[in-house]
Amino acid sequence: MKRIPAVLFISALLITACNSSEKKSDPTKDKYEATKETLQETEKKNPTMFLTVSGHDKHNLIGQTVVKGTLSNSAKMATYKDVQLKLTFFSKTGALLEEDAETIFETIAPGKSADFKTKYFAPKGTDSVALKVMGAKIE
Numbered sequence: 087m088k089r090i091p092a093v094l095f096i097s098a099l100l101i102t103a104c105n106s107s108e109k110k111s112d113p114t115k116d117k118y119e120a121t122k123e124t125l126q127e128t129e130k131k132n133p134t135m136f137l138t139v140s141g142h143d144k145h146n147l148i149g150q151t152v153v154k155g156t157l158s159n160s161a162k163m164a165t166y167k168d169v170q171l172k173l174t175f176f177s178k179t180g181a182l183l184e185e186d187a188e189t190i191f192e193t194i195a196p197g198k199s200a201d202f203k204t205k206y207f208a209p210k211g212t213d214s215v216a217l218k219v220m221g222a223k224i225e
Contacts, residue, residue: 122163129164133222136161137169137194143215151175151208153215156201159194166222167193173206178213193225 129136141155157169169190175183192200208215 126163129161130224133164133166133169133224134219136164137166137219137222139169139171139217139219141215141217146205149207150205151212151215152203152205153217154201154203155217156199157190157192157194157219158199159196161196163196165193165195165225167191167225169194169222170220172218172220173204174216174218175206175208175212176214176216177211183209183212187220 136159138158138160139155140158141153143151143153146152153173159166169192171188171190173186173188175185177183186206188204190200190202190204192202194200
């Protein structure tokens with residue numbers, strides 16, 4: 087007779103222990119998923135934070151300024167396309183001569199780069215060209 091309450095107590099304890107472990111979720115996994123979603127949202131909303139441009143210019147035989155450059159994507163998850171650049175033309179003394187917009191129709195995956203080349207009839211007296219990423223679309 088004394089065994090029945092002990093057996094019932096142990097059975098209840100085992101059932102409760104089994105049920106409570108099934109209901110718990112892994113907090114590490116939940117935190118990782120939340121961080122991943124936050125990172126993806128940040129990358130989608132701020133492409134200029136993750137896209138960089140570098141390049142150089144030279145003059146060709148017919149007087150055009152040829153700009154060659156590289157776009158790099160430092161994002162971990164977002165793929166960008168149709169990157170808008172601002173090209174700023176300066177004189178030897180650093181005076182602003184002209185600003186132009188250019189769209190580079192390339193798709194740039196996370197951690198990858200894309201080369202581009204564009205030609206302009208730059209204003210007279212142009213000595214250098216500055217490049218800046220203004221925006222991009224998310225693929």
